[in-house]
Amino acid sequence: MWAESLKPDLLVPLMILEQPLLFYRDQYGVAAALDDMCPHRLAPLSLGRLLPNGNLQCGYHGLEFDSSGQCVRNPHGSGRIPRACAVHRYTLVERHRLLWIWPGDETPDPGAIPDFSFLDEDSGYDVGPRDTIRMDSNYRNIIDNLMDLSHASFLHPDLLGNEETIQARIDIKQEGNSVQVRRDMNDVRPPLLRDLLFKQDGARVNMWNSIRWDAPSALLNDVGTYAPEADPAQFAGQLGCHILTPQTADTTLYFTAAAKQGPLASRSADGEVDFKARIAELRRTAFKDQDDPMIRAQQINIRLHPGVRPVLFEIDAAPVRCQRILNALIEEEQKRVSSRISEEP
Amino acid sequence: MWAESLKPDLLVPLMILEQPLLFYRDQYGVAAALDDMCPHRLAPLSLGRLLPNGNLQCGYHGLEFDSSGQCVRNPHGSGRIPRACAVHRYTLVERHRLLWIWPGDETPDPGAIPDFSFLDEDSGYDVGPRDTIRMDSNYRNIIDNLMDLSHASFLHPDLLGNEETIQARIDIKQEGNSVQVRRDMNDVRPPLLRDLLFKQDGARVNMWNSIRWDAPSALLNDVGTYAPEADPAQFAGQLGCHILTPQTADTTLYFTAAAKQGPLASRSADGEVDFKARIAELRRTAFKDQDDPMIRAQQINIRLHPGVRPVLFEIDAAPVRCQRILNALIEEEQKRVSSRISEEP
Amino acid sequence: MWAESLKPDLLVPLMILEQPLLFYRDQYGVAAALDDMCPHRLAPLSLGRLLPNGNLQCGYHGLEFDSSGQCVRNPHGSGRIPRACAVHRYTLVERHRLLWIWPGDETPDPGAIPDFSFLDEDSGYDVGPRDTIRMDSNYRNIIDNLMDLSHASFLHPDLLGNEETIQARIDIKQEGNSVQVRRDMNDVRPPLLRDLLFKQDGARVNMWNSIRWDAPSALLNDVGTYAPEADPAQFAGQLGCHILTPQTADTTLYFTAAAKQGPLASRSADGEVDFKARIAELRRTAFKDQDDPMIRAQQINIRLHPGVRPVLFEIDAAPVRCQRILNALIEEEQKRVSSRISEEP
Ligand code: FES
Ligand code: FES
């Protein structure tokens, strides 16, 4: 979640991984995430209120909780509070102007947050609007979409690709639980977004995409365009983040923002604010209006035909690696969980 | 169901306990409830019509049924009627201007109907509008709500409770399958509804709630307010019925009405009809607009976390007793049903 | 599907038997039906486009397929195409201005298409509008409806039946997987549709219905009306087709059209086009506004009471035969399928 979306004094309920959570900032402004469920009668705490002292008051019978999740006040009768009366609090780290949550069973490790420092306040990058898109599709199918950008020519014709950008040199690198795939397309007619970010003259270009995926679902897209025969260092392009938070099996929050990069990055006649808004609008069109309906329709077919395996091609090499890593991580977690359960008395 | 809602010449389909039933009045005005399903091809009888002779005619192929549920006419071919051609008729008793139904397997016993005689025509009470509220929540969670009125201070602030009414003396009585819980709150600022029913001057009061639950789901709320230090017999308040009919696991029909009681019961300047309508409106706001969304949200959490048990407090003593009685009654019925099944050849 | 509904250059996605299929005409105008699912990533091919050369291009990554379903172009990288990269193509036969599909496992046999030659271009019949009705009910319950027209007096009062048409002489013939049921109703007041097709004077008539069902779900209704005591050959009536394509367990496409028949077939003062439109409108009212809600409601009861068997009457003789044949055909197919599975290595 974008840190800026979590305003003070607000209770923000958010379904993540099929669990209803509650996000808010405590009296010191520190972001907190709790299960959105009072331990008393299981009413959602998001229907209660945030007290001036930073405590949460349940809206049903008025129990109060501090931001660690512990119940600290029972206003009824003797006022006694059973020990077990506490809400699960999730580790939350605010970094790169995003909130990172640890919903699983692993020891939270802020060192594992992938590098999105271009989004930092003091990064020197001029970051456009921080957008939140609700996708009606599963995060794993969105990863397949992003790690195989060959689809741009067909699904985003003229906007992100065209007939000349189908053929590309593909390079894949894998390091631990990170996969990077680079596409180089040389001497091609530039699609609209490339041209806007470059010379805005429609002249033929060399262009690259280099997209990095870090498990489970954070992607950084490095895009550049330069004149054929010119020095590739004389380029213009952008960095974009594509961070996916699964809400349910069918829906995903897609956090995305972009910043121009490269010595030739163009200026707009209409002023930078308008220009950044226009770029953000085009990106939203591509992701929400073009990618999402296709992925959702694909997903319906996948569900209807559980026995059918995709026929894979060269373009699938990068997404296949990501899915293998995800499968392994999920399997490991399930083993940990079931061994923990069998150890319990 | 309110007896007055079942008008002559109408076929009223109503889902009760996940079963589609049909209510109507026969040629003598006697209320009847049948399975809403023709034994021929299972079409709903509510899509047919009530003949002048009091018989029901199925709207699909025209079989006719008397109010005992027996098929009495087959208009086709030889006109032969197989013995098995009958609809199940439920016992229905009209009492206290309500219709009471026996959906289960027990021998119907009108003596088991709890006392709601204040609703009778000749009770001497001036009963307000008989309201039917469709709640989007399960009847058992509504019972928890009503048997623990400590929630009034938080969920109905200023209307039914306030900060001063949180603390109360609680007395619980149990007799057979009936539980009564009384709350006394002394020397408090009166919430709106109390003040309206009492002196309408906002002066501090003593007040009580005494709510009686009879299994499975009929509640009578006896409410009174009097001046601190005064004789409690010099009070004003009201009697209210809260009768719950489960439709599905997620929906309940809530039949409610109230009548003023006590020597000091106030009169309204606007006339009694308007006053009763205003009180009914405030009660509907509390139940439908405040209780129902909270209970429904609570219920979603309960479903999402089947393993999580509520952490219970002193205020839960009365609802816990009701739920134990319900569990026992349900278990008994299931035993009866399964022993009957195993006895069948 | 009506052949005329499948226009050139269109991709028509259609769910049949819970499977998403894609219908279109290839470059020669020949109708084709494919699984609406690309073998690559399972995206629906209906979101792609039809190329001028008659190939289908997937809208996600641009694979191309010919109308046999074989992948014939991979525009990426080496262009290599795995053998398995093909879509299932269904046999489709265009006959009687309808498209007939073989969704099951049997060898397609165009000889098995029942005779609806009155619908042919050169049949000599003046066929009215070819209507497609989406029914919100299961095809088997619609067959029960059509094979027992005794319901007309109750469900279509005055339009297709009335009190005098309840009693009828019923004759049933069965031949292989075809069942025919004839109802003769003599000396009766004519329902509206009969009168419109005959003398339009409201005088009493003899009338018949003879409806033929061919497994699994194609029905031909032969209707005639003549004056009592007159020669039955001096009649007027119509032929109607009722062809049912199951989409899901709850929805069916109902393809219907009618043509007048008989030496006395009446002419309309308003001209034939208006007259045919009026007849089609009355038929649509009967099927969609009267039959469908009843069948759908019946179906909900059937689902809610899986243990309840219908109580059958004489009028059920014909539909019972059809359902037995369907049960036998389904059982045979399941045996074939499971024996094929067990034979696989
Ligand atoms: S449910 Fe939260 S205090 Fe009761
Ligand atoms: S379904 Fe009721 S008469 Fe046939």
Ligand code: FES
């Ligand atoms: S899903 Fe059809 S080409 Fe990829």
